[in-house]
Amino acid sequence: MKTTLLAATLGLLATAAAAQSSVTIFGNIDADIAHYQLNGVRKTLLGSSGGSPSLLGFRGTEDLGGGLVAGFWLEAALLNDTGAGTAGGALAFQRRSTVGLSGPWGEVRLGRENAPTFWNHLVFDPFNGVGPGAATNIAIGAGGNGGSSANPLTSVYVDNTVSYRFGYAPNSSSYVGRGFYAQAMHAFAENSGSAAPLGRYTGARAGYAQDGLNAAVAYAQSRGPAAYGGPAGGEVREFNLGASYDAGFAKLMAHGGFNATGVAGTRYTHWGVGATIPVGVVGYIPVSYHRTRRDNAQGSGAQQVAVGYVHLLSKRTAVYGSIAHLRNRGGDTFTFRGGNGGSSGLAGGGSGTGYDIGIRHSF
Amino acid sequence: MKTTLLAATLGLLATAAAAQSSVTIFGNIDADIAHYQLNGVRKTLLGSSGGSPSLLGFRGTEDLGGGLVAGFWLEAALLNDTGAGTAGGALAFQRRSTVGLSGPWGEVRLGRENAPTFWNHLVFDPFNGVGPGAATNIAIGAGGNGGSSANPLTSVYVDNTVSYRFGYAPNSSSYVGRGFYAQAMHAFAENSGSAAPLGRYTGARAGYAQDGLNAAVAYAQSRGPAAYGGPAGGEVREFNLGASYDAGFAKLMAHGGFNATGVAGTRYTHWGVGATIPVGVVGYIPVSYHRTRRDNAQGSGAQQVAVGYVHLLSKRTAVYGSIAHLRNRGGDTFTFRGGNGGSSGLAGGGSGTGYDIGIRHSF
């Protein structure tokens, strides 16, 4: 329900209602039937988040006058194939949990949300980072998967952050601003000095969006578990950039970047190209090619090619299908990770194919 | 809140609101003070779900035109005596988590929900499967309780399902259709090949409801942990049927069936009769007798007799009380399990009595 809409409508009818309070309940439920085959192992499963991330959230803003707006956002990932959440199988607002203030000067937010360095992985991927063809299968290695040098604590979401952004709508979760846009984030390493994984993060992203063009660049340094630059020293560095252009017959996309672990000296470079091609007014075809390799290691890394079709039943509901082929090289162990919990669960390595059909429904 | 109602009302007032989006928040909070005595052990407790399952949910439908309807349903069990949920003590949508499409041809749903073979245990039990007198104390043994041969992974809820149903309202959670109704479900055994419990399930249910008569039959095969037909081979089979007839002075009910474990060769047969007897317009008396026994084991199993009273304070709120006597036979170890987390917590065995008084309030 867009209760903000309800409240607004009621506001016209009952202006006597003094409180302009509002909360919007929002969500998306996405389920797919998927088949994966990798390195000789096959699996058929019911997955969630094959075409878009399944989630449930509560959000709201309050106009404080003088251009000042307070906003909050609570958003939980759903693993709706089993009804589970992401915190020990239960619900927690781990996709975003923030409170903030915005004004003409920009916005300050406190809490947990996506790292600035994660957004380019989504916005320039025709598959939005989910399903068999997700660019993040090989372009980013959250959770230490696939031999990547990404910091599992900060490559996707970051806890305990203070952030500033400019050029976005107040309280927005969009990763595309208007005109020139920028954001910077710092996360406290609250558990420094302990044996537990560290979570310090300092990063920024800047971009420009105008007339069908969107381009952005991001960089961050962070500290994770020992293998990723933890207590023993060293820092994980991530850099990426991307651009998209809506040429009418298709929206073209390209992005690239690297993850580098200071301690181990491992650095992965990745790049990809893709497009979403409209099919009449009720459908579109996402297509992409991605490539990752270890620096100074000829024939390493992985490559992936994917194509799909999304058929819109309404603004809120679509059915979709996709197929992706992933090939590891030089002993690397990337796998079909999907996003938002929609992993294939298969051990990485070798080569293989994943395909799915599914439905998404937002509210 | 039935925000669907709000949205509908607003629709009349503000037809300019283009989006017909809606989400309904719904729930039920039920708490009872219960005393159980079984096999010489006594316990007084505050329980949840004594008269109806405590739950909190979010659901909605969208009319896509041409008879097509998209729907989602997220429903979490509440253990409101402690504020806990069912996923490690926290909230998860483990009662139902589905997305689907329906049309004149029926409905297809994906996600987690009740097994077709579970519904007859509820709809033909005057106590709806909860409280001291729940038929499921002895008629089904989810969780491996009571020496039952039921598959704990699939006897109540099933993960990773694809299902088809016919004769129900779109997106319905009702277990009674209109006229001829039917449903079939398949769940993927996503963890096959591992040592973890298996969850493959294939089952169906069909029924007929007309003029106060309702009758249904269900059958399923599934694979659970080793003792229930897991990796070592074998399959758990469940069959049940039931009927109810509203004779005016009372609604009469009967049901029966069996659970059989292929590996162990254990098969439990159960049957029961019951009625709900109206008392004026504000109350009714549920009463039931149930019997379970192991095949080829004279004097085994258990029997249970229960009677209660439900006093309606409104359509949404009632107070109730009930008493049940359970007797194990031949060393079987059934106990007062209740439903939706409302277990007595007592070890099964011997005989004993449970009674409660409570309140339920839905919204």
Next chain:
Amino acid sequence: MKTTLLAATLGLLATAAAAQSSVTIFGNIDADIAHYQLNGVRKTLLGSSGGSPSLLGFRGTEDLGGGLVAGFWLEAALLNDTGAGTAGGALAFQRRSTVGLSGPWGEVRLGRENAPTFWNHLVFDPFNGVGPGAATNIAIGAGGNGGSSANPLTSVYVDNTVSYRFGYAPNSSSYVGRGFYAQAMHAFAENSGSAAPLGRYTGARAGYAQDGLNAAVAYAQSRGPAAYGGPAGGEVREFNLGASYDAGFAKLMAHGGFNATGVAGTRYTHWGVGATIPVGVVGYIPVSYHRTRRDNAQGSGAQQVAVGYVHLLSKRTAVYGSIAHLRNRGGDTFTFRGGNGGSSGLAGGGSGTGYDIGIRHSF
């Protein structure tokens, strides 16, 4: 969203809507940047609940006629710095989870909620039991912290309770009644006889509020883990009282009490004074001094002094800052605990300072 408001407004417009059902979604998101230094250890962190408890809830009432009102309340604590909840990191309604009936004779509620003996710790603390200056840092030791004799199972929240209250609004979570008010609570020791912690609690609170004066007294006996009077025998006893008076230029507060463990013979006495001083119409200054000591142990315990400023941006939103100095004496190990999960995480002992700046936003 105050959907109650929506429903009420709609009620005027659409009296044909028969169902007077309503659910109110409510919440508060509070985050602070805090620095703590205690016993030589320093820590900077993003915290939650620095100025008020972060929470998300669902509640509603139904008028049953004849003065009878049914009500439910589900309220979960939020650790919004990481998006986590309090049940294994996930969401659960552990702040309050009740269903009840009220009438002219008072109210009966079943479920989990604050102990009567906890309320005086909040209502007579200018910092409301959260943030660096929380009185509960030293005045109560939930969780066994700081050498306190408080029962960790029942000093803040109590499971499995039946309670009666008089002089409060129906379904209220307020801790201040009108005129003479009183409440009594009993919690069942459901796990008696086991090695698990016990949770039996019997307590009561009574007060009087009129013309800017509010005074209350509370007493309880409970059983916790062995060290707190568990299976080995003995009972934890807690007593406290407090009063506040709104003198116009300031609201003055004082409270005191003791926690005593029967088994160990340890008894802590605490007292404190404080005030909230209005600054114009948009701000106020909370200030407090608290003192705790072990009986029969000269120079033991701790003392704390705190001052802050709260600047109201609206009725729903404020920014705030506070500073507190805590000094342990005689080897005691109190620390900056905060409330609602907002702990500093520092080991107790020695002396130190904590300060924060933050924002709170309710909806």
